[in-house]
Amino acid sequence: MRTLTKLFQPIRIADVRVKNRIVMSPMGLGRATVDGYVTDGMVDFYIERARGGAGLIYVVCGYNDFCVYLPTIPALEDDKFLPGLRRLTGAMHEHGAKVFAQLMSMGSSSFGMPGGIPQPAPSAILNTLTKCMPREITTAEVRLLVEHFAEGAWRAKEGGFDGVELCGNGGYIMNQFLSPLTNQRTDEYGGDFERRTRFPIEVVRAIRTRVGPGYPISYRASGDDFMEGGNRREEVKAVVRALEKAGIDLINVTAGWHQSFLPLASMDVPRGTYVYLAHGIKQEVGLPVIACNRINNPFLAEQILVNGQADMIGMGRPFLTDPEWPKKAAEGRYDEIRQCTACDQRCLDAVFSLKEITCTFNPAAGREKQYALIPAPKMRKVLVIGGGPAGMEAARTLAQRGHRVTLYEKSHRLGGQFNLAAVPPGRGEFASAVDFMARELYRVGVRVELGHEASADTVKKHRPDAVIIATGATPLHPDIPGIDGGNVFGAWEVLERKAALGKRVVVIGGGAVGMETALFIARQGPLSAESAVFLALGEGLDAQAAVQLLRSGPEVTILEMLDRIGQDMGPTTRSSIRFALRQHGVKVITRAKARRITQAGVIYQLGGKEALAEADAVVIAMGARPENRLFEALQGLVPEVYSIGDCVKARTACEAIEEGALIARQI
Numbered sequence: 311m312r313t314l315t316k317l318f319q320p321i322r323i324a325d326v327r328v329k330n331r332i333v334m335s336p337m338g339l340g341r342a343t344v345d346g347y348v349t350d351g352m353v354d355f356y357i358e359r360a361r362g363g364a365g366l367i368y369v370v371c372g373y374n375d376f377c378v379y380l381p382t383i384p385a386l387e388d389d390k391f392l393p394g395l396r397r398l399t400g401a402m403h404e405h406g407a408k409v410f411a412q413l414m415s416m417g418s419s420s421f422g423m424p425g426g427i428p429q430p431a432p433s434a435i436l437n438t439l440t441k442c443m444p445r446e447i448t449t450a451e452v453r454l455l456v457e458h459f460a461e462g463a464w465r466a467k468e469g470g471f472d473g474v475e476l477c478g479n480g481g482y483i484m485n486q487f488l489s490p491l492t493n494q495r496t497d498e499y500g501g502d503f504e505r506r507t508r509f510p511i512e513v514v515r516a517i518r519t520r521v522g523p524g525y526p527i528s529y530r531a532s533g534d535d536f537m538e539g540g541n542r543r544e545e546v547k548a549v550v551r552a553l554e555k556a557g558i559d560l561i562n563v564t565a566g567w568h569q570s571f572l573p574l575a576s577m578d579v580p581r582g583t584y585v586y587l588a589h590g591i592k593q594e595v596g597l598p599v600i601a602c603n604r605i606n607n608p609f610l611a612e613q614i615l616v617n618g619q620a621d622m623i624g625m626g627r628p629f630l631t632d633p634e635w636p637k638k639a640a641e642g643r644y645d646e647i648r649q650c651t652a653c654d655q656r657c658l659d660a661v662f663s664l665k666e667i668t669c670t671f672n673p674a675a676g677r678e679k680q681y682a683l684i685p686a687p688k689m690r691k692v693l694v695i696g697g698g699p700a701g702m703e704a705a706r707t708l709a710q711r712g713h714r715v716t717l718y719e720k721s722h723r724l725g726g727q728f729n730l731a732a733v734p735p736g737r738g739e740f741a742s743a744v745d746f747m748a749r750e751l752y753r754v755g756v757r758v759e760l761g762h763e764a765s766a767d768t769v770k771k772h773r774p775d776a777v778i779i780a781t782g783a784t785p786l787h788p789d790i791p792g793i794d795g796g797n798v799f800g801a802w803e804v805l806e807r808k809a810a811l812g813k814r815v816v817v818i819g820g821g822a823v824g825m826e827t828a829l830f831i832a833r834q835g836p837l838s839a840e841s842a843v844f845l846a847l848g849e850g851l852d853a854q855a856a857v858q859l860l861r862s863g864p865e866v867t868i869l870e871m872l873d874r875i876g877q878d879m880g881p882t883t884r885s886s887i888r889f890a891l892r893q894h895g896v897k898v899i900t901r902a903k904a905r906r907i908t909q910a911g912v913i914y915q916l917g918g919k920e921a922l923a924e925a926d927a928v929v930i931a932m933g934a935r936p937e938n939r940l941f942e943a944l945q946g947l948v949p950e951v952y953s954i955g956d957c958v959k960a961r962t963a964c965e966a967i968e969e970g971a972l973i974a975r976q977i
Contacts, residue, residue, distance in 0.1 A: 314608055316615040318640055321365075321622065323598055326472050328408050328622075331615060332636045333600055335562075335626035336368035336412040336475070336530070336948040338383060339667050340838035341676065346374065346385025348394030354678040354797040355400050359629050361404035363636030364576020367402055368475060371411045373462035373885040377430045377455050377483065378415040380698065386411070386462035386469075396470025403470070409767065409823070410473040410528055411466035413459055415950070416481035418444035418492070419495070419568070421664070432486045432493040432509075437482060439569045441696050449497045452509060455483075463527075464810035468551065473526030473559075476513060478549075481567030484510050485532060488549060489540045507552050514556040518605035528560040533587025536570035543587065547594045554595050562600040562624060563588035563596070567748060573829070575627075577652040577885035578736025579604050582614065589619040593645070600624045606650045608639040625650075625655050630669040630676075648672065648746050649706075651739035656966050659880025668840050671743060673968040681971065688710040690775040692977060694756075695764045700955030700966035701780030702747040707974035710756040716772065717756055720763035724748045726782055726955075728963070733805045735833045736890060766943045776950035776977050780970065783934035783956035790818075792907030793930065800930035801827040812926025813864050816912045818904045820870025822877045824931035828866045832894035835863035867897040867903055867923050869914055878962075934960045 318330045341352035353929065359367060372380035373387045379535045384398070385391050388820045399409045418431035419439055429437070430451065431444035441642040447455070478484040486492040487509040493500045512531075517527055531550055535541045537833050541549070550561055566574045567795050581604050588601035601620035605611055611623040628635050632648040639647065653670050660667045667676060672793050674681030690713050694705040697719030705717045721883035723729065744855035751758055761769075769777055787793065797864045799809040837845075842856040851859070868875060868891075874882035875898055891898070902914040911925035941953045952973050955966035 312609065312644075314612045314639055315646060316684075317612045317623070318610065319707050320427050321598060321686070323473065324424045324526040326408055326526050329406055330363070330365035330636065330809045331403050331622045332363070332365045332611075333622050333624040334359055334364045334367040334629045335564075335624040336370045336477070337630075338370045338380075338414070338661060339668070339676065340382035342382050342384045343480055344370070344381045346381075346383065346391060348384055348391075348398045352384075352674070352677070353398055355676055356398060357401050357405065357634040357676055360402040360407035362633040363640060364629065365636070366408045366410065368410050368412050369398070369471075370414050370461070371466060372414045373458045375455070375458050376451060377417060377422060377458075380414060380416070383414065384411075386413070386465045387458070388417055389465070392465065392469050395466070395471070399470030399472075408472040408959065409470070410475050410526070411463075411469075411471040412475040412477055412530065413462050413466070414477050415455070415459070416482040416801050417486045419481050419486075420444065424543070425471050425535045430708060431483075432495055435494065436969035439567075446495070449499070452499050455511070456512045456516050459513045463517040464520040467521050467525060473528060474517065475528035475530055475560075475562060477530050478510065478512065479530050479532035479564045479566070481535075481537075481569060485541075485567060486534065486614070487535065489535060491537055491540045503548065507549055510549070511552060511556045514553055514558055514756075518557045526660060527557060528562055530562040530564060531591065532567065533563045533584065533591060536566040536572045536574075536927055537922075538571065540567075547591060547937060550591055551594055554597055558597065560598050560600070561591055561595060563620075563623070564602040573886040573889055575603055575652060575658065576882055577737075577739045578886050578890060579652070581605065581607065583609055585614055585629055586621050591618060591846075598622060602626075604652060606652070608635075608644060613800045620952060627652065627669070629858065630657055630667075631672050633675075649739075649742050651743050651965075653739070653964065654882040655880050658882040662881045667669070670964040671967060673971045676787075681975065683710055685708070685976070686713055686977070689713055690977065691772070693764070693769060693774045693777045695769075695777065696726070696780030696782055696955070696957070697721075697724040697760070698780060698955060699728055699743075699747070699963050700970040701726075701778065702970070703967045704778050704780065704954060704970035704974045705756045706750045707971055708753055708977060709751075709756045713977065715756045716757045716759065717751065718759070718762050718764035718768065722761045724751070724758070724760070724831070730802055730805045730824070731963075734830040736829075736886075737826060753805065764940070766940070766947060769944060769948060774948060776952070777944060777948050778970075778973060779938070779944070779953040779957055779959045780949065780955045781937045781940055781965075783936050783960050785930070786933045786935055788930065788932050790904050795907060795909070797926065798907055798928045798930065801929055804929055805830060809927065811864060812928075814911070814925045815864050815927050815930045816867045816869060816923045816930060817927040817931055818869050818912065819900065819933070820868045820872070820875030820900070820932065821933065822876065822883075823933075824868055824870070825876055825879075825891065827929060827931050828868050828896050829890050829894065830885060832863045832866045832891070832896050835860060837862075860861055861894050863894065865895070865897075867899060867925070869902045869912060869923060870898065871903050872899045875884075875900065936960065
């Protein structure tokens with residue numbers, strides 16, 4: 311068995327000893343009340359992560375003033391919040407975790423201020439994330455803001471936090487002062503590099519004065535802003551060197567702003583891509599450094615530490631997916647770790663949609679009491695029909711509660727549509743989710759029958775106490791003249807590699823399936839990404855030629871009836887896939903209605919006129935219809951029959967898994 315020695319070594323940050331190198335990164339979870347008080351649900355959430363073995367846990371907090379308004383984030387501007395803060399930190403301390411408060415101030419990246427007043431910022435420059443024009447804060451207000459940071463840090467210490475962190479990433483207030491893109495002030499806080507760094511340096515010094523020596527001050531740095539005209543790697547290195555002199559004790563290195571030109575944390579970012587930023591900063595300073603972004607595997611985490619690229623490993627979303635990640639890794643239960651897929655659907659997408667944050671694969675995240683796994687009062691015999699994500703989650707949960715469960719799947723593999731979802735470039739993490747769920751079924755004792763299509767007679771033979779139908783959906787076959795031609799294929803056929811498409815392809819449908827299928831087709835060039843890197847490094851091709859060959863796949867056009875593509879996707883995922891589509895030259899035509907399909911391509915209507923999108927092949931990606939015939943056939947034959955997932959209505963994987971988890975807790 312492989313052992314993880316470095317990951318579980320203790321480390322000292324100033325006067326604080328942390329039991330291991332695993333850090334739960336700051337996440338704006340929004341679990342406090344609207345006026346900033348800690349809630350029972352928030353305490354429950356963090357207890358689970360502390361009990362799960364995290365060494366250091368960050369909690370996003372805010373000092374609500376003229377420069378920040380953070381509803382549902384623990385507040386720091388008044389002593390009345392201290393009892394709740396002490397209850398929160400004390401609960402985590404009971405399980406051996408250290409807790410830092412991240413002092414959040416958003417500036418012009420705030421999505422709203424009380425009364426609709428303009429967001430304050432270093433300069434009155436349009437924020438490309440919020441699309442809002444802020445007002446420039448005065449010099450006196452900058453100095454007041456410094457005082458508020460210091461007071462907030464002092465109150466965090468009084469509230470039981472073991473340290474504090476300044477948020478210097480994401481395009482928030484620190485970035486806005488540091489970057490020439492957003493700081494065009496003419497006073498002592500703007501202009502050249504020295505004056506742009508004045509604000510964070512003054513904040514660090516003011517905090518140190520209030521909290522005293524030995525109390526850790528962390529700085530979360532964007533190792534590269536990835537903003538045209540912004541601070542790149544070398545400028546950021548200079549910033550952290552200056553902050554080290556000012557008195558910080560730890561550097562927490564992430565990447566980019568939320569509006570960066572590169573995807574930062576989505577599934578298409580390869581694991582560990584941005585570790586080089588932490589390594590670069592570690593070479594510049596004498597402080598402990600945390601590496602972050604797309605680290606979800608304990609062996610990758612261990613290797614980063616062994617290689618000396620960082621001193622600690624920061625993870626946010628993996629703690630949503632599996633709060634016991636550290637404990638399982640420490641005990642060698644690697645196969646039981648439910649790895650984050652970086653799908654972003656219920657975490658980052660929820661943040662930007664102002665919705666509740668939880669997890670696609672762990673609906674209990676943030677709902678610990680509601681989704682508590684309580685043993686069943688009586689063992690029952692339950693059939694689950696359908697081995698997609700909804701059926702697998704239901705079967706696993708039922709067995710964990712003590713029921714005797716059999717799962718039928720008509721194909722010869724588990725996973726359902728997740729197997730197709732994992733095919734497009736950058737979506738391979740879905741395969742790891744299927745692998746985990748399949749392992750779990752066998753671990754908890756579910757009897758799995760593959761290659762058997764269950765019928766009403768099958769159910770009668772078993773005489774179950776309850777049946778859960780999770781038979782999914784089948785692709786829609788829209789009424790478009792020419793759709794039955796030999797040059798027309800379904801998206802699922804394409805992803806299963808059952809279609810020969812040619813050099814020009816039109817995809818009808820610009821939802822998630824259409825976009826991902828289009829990307830899959832566009833990537834079918836003569837050179838894979840791995841081969842391109844091999845040839846470029848070996849000087850068999852120059853880098854530019856390798857990239858050109860990588861992008862020389864079929865010419866793909868997406869036709870979408872609505873005014874934009876990806877409307878069934880969250881903003882983070884949609885943005886990353888649109889980025890990849892642009893990289894591969896995929897053409898997008900919106901407000902286009904397909905009228906008929908011919909051997910020459912697709913004739914579509916746009917603005918009252920018809921046009922031809924030439925194609926050798928046409929791919930239909932226009933949704934799916936529920937497959938619920940068995941549910942209807944079982945009515946009156948079984949004491950309890952439930953239907954979940956796409957067989958009820960086409961929906962997201964999040965909704966399907968959530969339904970499976972809920973039904974399994976009720977039986």
